[in-house]
Amino acid sequence: MATTLRGAHKRLIVCCDGTWMDSLGRKGAEPQSNVTRIFRVLRRTCQDGTHQIIMYHPGVGSSDSAVDKFTGGLFGVGLDQAIREVYNFICTNYVDGDDIILIGFSRGAFTARSVADMIATVGLLTPTGLDHFYAIFEDYENMEDSDRDPSVFLDPEVLPYNGEKGAARAKWEIDRKSQYERWLSKNDLTRHTYEDVNGVHEINIKAVGVWDTVGALGIPPAPVVGLQGTSNQ
Known part of the structure; x- marks a missing residue:
């Protein structure tokens, strides 16, 4: 068989x-x-x-x-x-x-x-992270918005924008996303x-x-x- x-x-x-x-x-x-x-x-x-x-x-x-x-x-x-x-x-x-x-x-x-x-x-958000889903989703949608007030992000230490241009701005966007993900992981909100x-x-x-x-x-x-x-x- x-x-x-x-x-x-x-x-x-x-x-x-x-x-x-x-x-x-x-x-x-x-x-x-x-x-x-x-x-x-x-x-x-x-x-x-x-x-x-x-x-x-x-x-x-x-x-x-x-x-x-x-x-x-x-x-x-x-x-x-x-x-x-x-x-x-x-x-x-x-x-x-x-x-x-x-x-x-x-x-x-x-x-x-x-x-x-x-x-x-x-x-992928953990069950605890899903409790903050809408705030995280809004942060995700506005991650590259240099005009958004950093204080409204869930992460209180989100990387601020300091007028970077060109390649420096591209690096800022990548670094901001990486820093935000590390903060989520540190607080057991994602993996x-x-x-x-x-x-x-x-x-x-x-x-x-x-x-x-x-x-x-x-x-x-x-x-x-x-x-x-x-x-x-």
Whole structure:
């Protein structure tokens, strides 16, 4: 009898759809999106026994509300909420060693890329960190805003802006993010690593699969995942 190997971890997969798209093709009036098709063909258990927890997130403007359709379609209203929901799903379901895979189309691609960048910037929030989620999310969104009063950041020692320009400003942005992440880690609000019998490992994103990538009104300001860059590069 053939035996099935049982994986030591699970895989978290999030499928983020584009504007006006939902998993039923607008109540059956339109064909299913490619994101929906991917979501539905993914197995809940792989051949090696690894369990897969799969989340589908509908696109902005996909509700029955005419106002939501208009504001979501024209202005991308709801993207912040989508990013928060996907990020929260990963934080609350992740266990040491899990794989993280993000899939997205159009503004769903923006959501996927933004979540990946947030994980790279602030890590995965702990249960204590999630109690401060909105404050941390607001800090994350304004991390590169040189005009924002440093005193409003959750981190009381956030790196202030001293008029840096060009390459010096780019370095300031990177240093500020690193310093903020260290403060979160020191206060047990987030984690970037996990430890097992083989040592300490970084919490990495296995893959980001996106196409027709845009932001709310164009290309998102978030740096490409895996690169130490800034919105000015």
